[in-house]
Each structure stands twice: as structure tokens, then as C-alpha cells.
Amino acid sequence: MLTDRQLLILQVIIDDFIRYGQPVGSRTLSKKDKITFSSATIRNEMADLEELGYIEKTHISSGRVPSEKGYRYYVDHLLSPERLTPDDMRKIKSIFAERIYELEKIVQKSAQILSDLTSYTSIVLGPAVKDNRLKRLQIIPLNRETAVAIIVTDTGHVENRMITLPASVEASDLEKMVNILNERLVGVSIAELKDKIYREVANVLRTHIYSYDSMLKTIAETLDIPQEEKMFFAGKTNMLIQPEFNDIEKIRSLMAMIEQEKDFYRLLRQNSKKGIQVTIGRENQLSGMENCSLITATYSAGEEQLGTIAILGPTRMEYSRVIAILQRVASDLSTALTDWYQNS
Amino acid sequence: MLTDRQLLILQVIIDDFIRYGQPVGSRTLSKKDKITFSSATIRNEMADLEELGYIEKTHISSGRVPSEKGYRYYVDHLLSPERLTPDDMRKIKSIFAERIYELEKIVQKSAQILSDLTSYTSIVLGPAVKDNRLKRLQIIPLNRETAVAIIVTDTGHVENRMITLPASVEASDLEKMVNILNERLVGVSIAELKDKIYREVANVLRTHIYSYDSMLKTIAETLDIPQEEKMFFAGKTNMLIQPEFNDIEKIRSLMAMIEQEKDFYRLLRQNSKKGIQVTIGRENQLSGMENCSLITATYSAGEEQLGTIAILGPTRMEYSRVIAILQRVASDLSTALTDWYQNS
DNA sequence: TGTTAGCACTCACATACATCGAGTGCTAAA
DNA sequence: TTTAGCACTCGATGTATGTGAGTGCTAACA
Numbered sequence: 001m002l003t004d005r006q007l008l009i010l011q012v013i014i015d016d017f018i019r020y021g022q023p024v025g026s027r028t029l030s031k032k033d034k035i036t037f038s039s040a041t042i043r044n045e046m047a048d049l050e051e052l053g054y055i056e057k058t059h060i061s062s063g064r065v066p067s068e069k070g071y072r073y074y075v076d077h078l079l080s081p082e083r084l085t086p087d088d089m090r091k092i093k094s095i096f097a098e099r100i101y102e103l104e105k106i107v108q109k110s111a112q113i114l115s116d117l118t119s120y121t122s123i124v125l126g127p128a129v130k131d132n133r134l135k136r137l138q139i140i141p142l143n144r145e146t147a148v149a150i151i152v153t154d155t156g157h158v159e160n161r162m163i164t165l166p167a168s169v170e171a172s173d174l175e176k177m178v179n180i181l182n183e184r185l186v187g188v189s190i191a192e193l194k195d196k197i198y199r200e201v202a203n204v205l206r207t208h209i210y211s212y213d214s215m216l217k218t219i220a221e222t223l224d225i226p227q228e229e230k231m232f233f234a235g236k237t238n239m240l241i242q243p244e245f246n247d248i249e250k251i252r253s254l255m256a257m258i259e260q261e262k263d264f265y266r267l268l269r270q271n272s273k274k275g276i277q278v279t280i281g282r283e284n285q286l287s288g289m290e291n292c293s294l295i296t297a298t299y300s301a302g303e304e305q306l307g308t309i310a311i312l313g314p315t316r317m318e319y320s321r322v323i324a325i326l327q328r329v330a331s332d333l334s335t336a337l338t339d340w341y342q343n344s
Numbered sequence: 345m346l347t348d349r350q351l352l353i354l355q356v357i358i359d360d361f362i363r364y365g366q367p368v369g370s371r372t373l374s375k376k377d378k379i380t381f382s383s384a385t386i387r388n389e390m391a392d393l394e395e396l397g398y399i400e401k402t403h404i405s406s407g408r409v410p411s412e413k414g415y416r417y418y419v420d421h422l423l424s425p426e427r428l429t430p431d432d433m434r435k436i437k438s439i440f441a442e443r444i445y446e447l448e449k450i451v452q453k454s455a456q457i458l459s460d461l462t463s464y465t466s467i468v469l470g471p472a473v474k475d476n477r478l479k480r481l482q483i484i485p486l487n488r489e490t491a492v493a494i495i496v497t498d499t500g501h502v503e504n505r506m507i508t509l510p511a512s513v514e515a516s517d518l519e520k521m522v523n524i525l526n527e528r529l530v531g532v533s534i535a536e537l538k539d540k541i542y543r544e545v546a547n548v549l550r551t552h553i554y555s556y557d558s559m560l561k562t563i564a565e566t567l568d569i570p571q572e573e574k575m576f577f578a579g580k581t582n583m584l585i586q587p588e589f590n591d592i593e594k595i596r597s598l599m600a601m602i603e604q605e606k607d608f609y610r611l612l613r614q615n616s617k618k619g620i621q622v623t624i625g626r627e628n629q630l631s632g633m634e635n636c637s638l639i640t641a642t643y644s645a646g647e648e649q650l651g652t653i654a655i656l657g658p659t660r661m662e663y664s665r666v667i668a669i670l671q672r673v674a675s676d677l678s679t680a681l682t683d684w685y686q687n688s
Numbered sequence: 689t690g691t692t693a694g695c696a697c698t699c700a701c702a703t704a705c706a707t708c709g710a711g712t713g714c715t716a717a718a
Numbered sequence: 719t720t721t722a723g724c725a726c727t728c729g730a731t732g733t734a735t736g737t738g739a740g741t742g743c744t745a746a747c748a
Contacts (some may be wrong), residue, residue, distance in 0.1 A: 023739095023740085025739060025740050025741085026740075026741080027739075027740075028739095029515075037691070037692085038691070038692050038693080039692090040692050040693070040694090041690085041691060041692070041738090042691095043741070043742070043743095044465060044742090046690090046741095047742075049742090057740090057741085058700090059698085059699060059700070059740095060698055060699065060740090060741075061697080061698040061699050061700085061739080061740045061741045061742095062413040062698095062699080062700080062739080062740060062741085063739075063740060063741090068394050101490070101505075101506035101507075101508075102505070102506050134482050135484060135486065138482060138494075140479060140480050140496050141685065142479065142498065142499075142500050145687070146445070146500065148496055148500045148502060150482075150494060150496070150502060152484050152492055152494070154486065155486075156492045157491065158492060158494060158502070161445075161446070162445035162446050162500050164445075236599075236603060237596070237599040237600055237603050240592070240595065240596045241596075246592055248584070248590055248592070248595075250583065251592075251595065252351050252581070252584045252585075255580075255581040255584060256581055259580060259581050299464040311715075343487065343489070367710095367711085367712050369709075369710060369712085370711075370712080371710075372710095372711095381721085382720070382721050382722080383711095383719075383721090384713095384720075384721050384722070384723090385719090385720060385721070386714070387711090387712070388713095388720090390712095391712090391713075401711095401712085402729095403727085403728060403729070404711095404712075404727060404728065405710080405711050405712050405713095405726080405727040405728050405729085406710085406711065406712085406727095406728080406729080407710080407711060407712090689748100690747105690748090691746105691747080691748080692729080692745100692746085692747075692748100693742090693744105693745090693746080693747090694733090694743100694744090694745090694746100695741080695742105695743090696741100696742095696743090696744105697740100697742085697743105698739105698740080698741070698742100699739095699740085699741100700737105700738095700739095700740105701736105701737085701738090701739105702732100702735100702736085702737080702738105703734100703735085703736080703737100704734085704735080704736100705732100705733085705734085705735105705740105706732085706734100707728105707730100707731085707732080707733100708730085708731080708732100709728100709729095709731105710727105710728100710729095710730105711726105711727085711728090711729105712725105712726080712727075712728100713724105713725095713726085713727100714723100714724090714725090714726105715723090715724090715725105715745100716721100716722090716723090717720105717721085717722080717723100717748105718719100718720080718721075718722090
């Protein structure tokens with residue numbers, strides 16, 4: 001167990017390193033207000049902290065740098081909660097300045113403001129479509145072979161895709177079918193649509209529609225809506241400003257990782273537990289993340305979790321500030337969206 | 345005017361530099377097969393070429409490097425057309441392997457393949473929506489206040505947006521209005537929609553619709569569809585591999601430029617004249633492009649120009665290869681889309 | 689017994705300097 | 719007109735050396 005003095009030293013080392021990005025030595029520490037004992041004492045304590053794995057040296061006679069374990073302890077136990085400045089608050093409020101029409105717009109704007117505020121990269125996931133309910137299905141034939149199918153949800157989200165019409169299908173049949181589908185499926189949640197078709201609607205269709213067989217598959221495919229949340233990035237190049245990324249190789253692997261959206265999406269989904277989550281360096285099991293930390297928060301409407309907002313920064317990230325900002329944005333976003341869904 | 349021997353030397357210098365990225369000296373040149381005279385002669389010729397501004401030294405006793413003027417001359421007069429390898433051809437064909445359903449998909453895939461083939465960054469613009477014609481307009485009320493308006497074009501492109509309904513509007517009126525709009529506007533090109541409403545449809549609406557005044561503006565806004573082509577990037581990080589970008593500052597300004605999509609879009613639009621266009625280094629009047637060249641080609645369906653495909657690479661780019669690839673992809677894309685539009 | 693002053697030691701980093709080699713321009717001979 | 723030869727330039731590379739911020743350890747101190 002760490003003594004109070006060791007904790008103090010660990011905290012001051014990390015605070016200083018986050019601020020200046022330079023290894024912290026015993027002399028520097030001894031000059032801090034909070035620290036009342038000499039550099040020699042500090043050296044002894046630091047040797048212990050190093051042995052316990054909370055700090056590291058970059059080389060044998062250098063100052064100390066926090067290890068991942070150190071950051072972890074810092075985040076879990078030592079974080080001093082930070083108050084947002086009025087300016088920060090103003091910027092966050094500006095996300096909601098205009099009336100919300102489209103969810104995606106506000107989500108995108110959140111990402112933008114988050115990266116502005118933090119100078120790191122921000123990622124916003126969501127909002128999930130799967131719990132939305134079908135408002136209207138429409139199939140609009142373009143020519144003999146193809147049509148575009150449009151699905152509108154109760155939240156105003158629109159999905160569309162091209163479909164190939166079976167050669168045998170009649171325009172009147174198509175219309176009839178769309179009517180039946182709307183009658184039966186409006187109000188059903190998007191995730192259940194496909195299932196419901198086979199369970200309940202297939203029979204009705206069979207009795208009414210001539211080219212039933214060939215259409216059923218087409219329709220089922222049509223309603224098989226991708227349920228992955230969209231991912232919005234902002235400030236992708238902000239990481240280039242961070243001094244730890246002045247090495248081309250690091251930049252390359254980081255950028256490659258970000259561009260490889262699939263893996264990154266998976267990583268974010270792993271962090272979608274409610275509340276603030278911090279994963280530090282190699283805790284993120286994704287190559288390219290060695291020098292990065294990811295902080296995520298979830299937002300929701302009412303009880304239902306809608307998505308995730310996240311900040312990707314160097315491990316030497318301003319954790320307390322970023323957490324404060326994320327908490328605030330997530331909560332404001334949740335409030336706004338709860339309102340929005342209630343009025344829908 | 346340059347002599348034949350000067351042209352030969354210029355060509356060999358640029359070919360060599362494009363290949364190896366190192367300043368080219370007289371000794372290196374004298375060993376090339378094509379060159380039958382001594383290094384001393386070459387030195388004399390190079391001094392002349394330098395005086396004329398076609399090549400430069402990186403420092404006083406270094407080999408020569410092509411200047412922008414040199415590249416320009418090379419591209420305009422010295423380019424030896426390159427044949428694509430079977431492997432390249434195969435990859436290009438793979439763009440069109442699947443049946444085309446959605447234009448965007450194929451455009452995106454083109455961008456992907458282009459960046460794969462070249463190891464540079466590719467950008468694809470388009471296809472433009474403005475010459476498409478309205479197939480169907482739909483307004484689906486979500487609640488008392490808001491509705492989602494959906495516009496489908498004859499090419500199957502779907503645009504949607506949220507609108508606020510005037511408080512006074514009746515559901516039956518809304519339906520009536522949508523019917524009128526569809527009757528009058530189907531087949532009208534997207535670019536002319538807004539105009540046509542005021543010129544021809546407004547009067548009809550006035551006589552049939554109760555809350556005419558409040559609706560008209562909403563409708564006009566709804567139909568004011570953004571006519572900018574979408575921009576698809578692929579291989580954004582490919583430039584990081586190029587040895588000329590081993591300088592952090594260069595990477596930063598390049599990445600910042602790419603992320604700043606607006607300006608880049610404008611730049612691309614400037615290069616939208618038909619056929620292949622090459623702009624070298626500072627010919628692109630956009631900061632961050634100093635060390636880059638942009639090669640663009642346009643694609644079309646029938647007579648109508650639809651968009652642009654482009655490659656962004658270092659000034660030391662494999663011009664002839666990239667041009668050959670772009671030409672091929674643009675032409676295949678045009679053929680495919682011409683077909684596609686004919687069947688629509 | 690915990691704390692501190694003092695000291696020898698380490699190592700990254702900066703500076704200075706020598707060396708090397710690919711390249712140049714110029715001159716004079718072929 | 720071409721080319722061989724030569725002195726010269728300059729970036730790159732390697733080596734020596736000094737500086738300073740940092741360390742660990744020991745012994746004296748409160």
C-alpha cells in the first residue's frame with residue numbers, strides 16, 4: 001500500500017508530466033509548493049514508486065515518467081475533479097443553440113466542439129437506430145427492374161437502398177404489398193422488423209400477392225437495416241500537434257489505426273458501458289494505441305442508451321479536464337435528446 | 345529552345361528522380377544506357393538547364409532535382425505513355441465486378457482502387473445530382489410539428505431533411521399539396537425545382553391549399569437541395585509513406601489541408617475541365633500543396649459530365665503511370681455509368 | 689529512525705572538429 | 719565540340735568533449 005507521501009509524489013509527478021511533457025526530476029518536485037521535504041527524500045520515495053511500477057525512467061539517469069499503471073492509479077484514485085471554465089461552458093452550450101432537427105447534425109456538432117475544446121481527436125458513435133420504430137415504408141420503382149426502398153423511422157431517420165424487382169412483379173402488386181407491410185409493421189422496432197415479417201406478415205402476403213415467393217426475399221433483405229451506429233470523427237489531425245507524436249513512425253501507425261475504422265469501431269463498442277470509461281495505452285488492445293488513451297462517455301434518451309462520445313488523446317492526456325468535458329457534454333446531450341424524443 | 349540532348353538529359357533526370365527520390369548527378373546520368381556522352385558534357389548541359397529554370401540544386405555541390413517548371417515541361421512534352429500491367433487492369437476491372445445498384449458505392453470503390461493502385465491519395469467527386477430529375481416527393485409527418493421530406497431522383501438518389509410544419513397545416517392539406525407537387529414536378533431537373541415552384545406551381549397551390557402562405561416557404565426550402573458533389577477520399581495516409589513527407593511540419597500542413605475539405609473541394613472544381621489535368625506544386629494555389637501534384641480526370645454518362653476522379657501525390661509523382669490509370673478508370677467509369685443511366 | 693546534505697556517477701544532448709565522397713565548375717588538351 | 723583532370727564545396731557521418739539534469743548511495747543529523 002502506498003503511503004500518503006508516495007501518493008502525493010505520484011500525483012505531483014503525473015500532474016507535472018501531463019502539463020509539461022518532460023520527465024520529472026527530484027529537484028523540480030522539491031520546488032513545488034505542496035512538497036515540503038527535500039529532493040533526497042523524494043529520490044528515495046521515487047525509487048520505491050518505481051519498484052512498485054507506478055513510474056519509469058526513460059534512461060538510467062533521467063527524471064521519472066508515469067507508467068501505464070501509474071496513470072491507471074491516478075485516474076482511479078488521485079484525479080482532482082476539474083471545474084469547467086465559463087468559456088468551456090459557453091462552447092458546450094453552443095452545441096444546442098439551434099433547434100434540433102436532425103440527430104446526426106447535433107451529434108456531428110458535438111464531435112466538433114469536443115475536439116475544439118480538448119485539442120485531441122473526438123469520436124462520436126450513434127445514435128443507434130435499432131430501437132427506433134418504423135414510421136413508413138415506401139418502395140418507389142425507378143424502372144422495370146429496379147426500385148428504391150425507403151424506410152422512415154419515428155425519429156425521422158431515413159434509410160434507403162436500391163432493390164432489384166423480380167421480373168414477374170406487377171406495379172399493382174407492389175403497391176398492395178407496401179400497403180400491407182405498412183399496415184402490419186408501422187410501430188415495430190427496426191431490430192425486430194425482419195423477424196416479424198417471417199413470423200406474421202408472410203402469411204398475409206401469400207394470400208394477397210401473386211409473385212409472393214420472389215418478393216419475400218427481396219423485402220426481407222430490404223428491411224435488413226445495418227444497425228451499426230455511425231462514427232463521426234473530428235480533429236483527426238489534432239494528434240499531430242502533440243509533442244509525443246513528433247516521430248513519423250508513431251504518426252503513421254496512429255493514422256493508419258484511425259483510418260482502419262472497423263477495428264476502431266469495435267474498440268469503442270467495448271467501452272460502451274454506462275458512465276465514464278478510461279482505457280490507457282495498451283489497455284486498448286489495438287496496435288497503434290500504445291501511446292494513446294481513450295476516454296468514453298455514453299449518452300441516452302430517457303432510459304435508453306443511444307451512443308458514445310469519446311476523446312482519443314496521448315496517454316499524457318489532461319484526464320480530469322477531458323472527463324469533466326465529456327461528462328458535461330454527455331449529460332447535456334442526453335437531456336436534449338430525451339426532450340427531443342419526447343416531442344417526437 | 346532546348347536542344348534534343350538537353351531534352352534527353354531533362355527526361356532522364358526526372359525519370360531517375362521520380363524513381364529514386366535522390367538528386368541526380370552527372371556521373372549517375374553518364375552510366376545510363378541512353379546517354380552516350382561523358383559526365384563533363386552532362387555537367388555543361390545541366391548548368392544550362394539550371395539557368396533556364398528546369399532543374400535545381402538542393403545545395404551548391406549537389407546533384408540536380410527537377411523544378412516545377414521542369415516537371416511542367418516533362419508532363420507537357422516528355423511523358424512516355426505507359427501501358428498498364430495485367431494486374432493493374434484486373435484491379436480496375438474489379439471495380440465493376442458487381443452489378444451497380446448505387447452510384448455512390450461504385451464511386452467509393454473507384455476511390456479505393458485508385459489509391460491502392462497508386463499508393464497515393466485519391467479523391468473522387470460526384471456524381472452530381474443537379475441534372476437528375478425528380479421521381480417522387482414525399483412528406484411524412486412525424487408529429488404535430490415536424491415531418492421528414494424525401495426526394496427521390498430518377499437515378500435512385502434519395503435526399504431527405506426534416507421540416508417544421510406550420511401550426512395551421514392540416515394532414516389532408518399536406519397530402520393534397522404533395523400530390524399537386526408530384527403531378528407538376530416529376531421529371532423536372534433538381535436544379536430547376538425551386539424556380540419552377542414559384543413560377544408554375546405556386547398559383548395552383550394557392551387555389552387548393554388553405555394554409556398556402558405558410559407552406560410555400562417550407563416547401564421551397566425543402567426542395568432547395570445542396571448541389572455540391574460529394575467528395576470521397578481513399579488512402580489519406582498513403583502520403584505519409586512518401587519519403588518527401590518525413591518532415592513533421594510538412595505532414596501537418598498537408599493533413600490540415602486535406603481535412604479542410606471546403607478549400608480542397610474548390611481546388612478540385614477548378615480542375616474540372618474535361619480530360620486529364622495536371623497541376624504541379626504551387627500551381628495549386630492552396631497552402632500545403634507546395635510539395636504535391638494533383639492529377640484529375642473527369643467521367644461522364646453520355647454527354648453529361650458527372651464528376652471528377654483525382655490523385656494527390658508528391659510532385660515527384662509517377663505521372664505517366666498515374667495518368668494512364670486515371671484515364672482508364674475514368675473511361676471505364678464513364679462506360680459503366682452511361683449504361684447505367686440508359687437502363688434507368 | 690526518518691530526513692537530509694553531499695558526492696560520485698550516468699547519460700542525453702549539444703558543440704566542435706576531422707574525414708569522406710558525391711557532386712560541381714573550370715581549364716586545357718584532344 | 720567533347721572530354722579528362724583537378725581543385726573545390728558541402729552534406730553526411732563519426733569521434734571526442736563538455737554540460738547539465740538527473741540518479742543512487744552514504745554518512746551525518748534531528
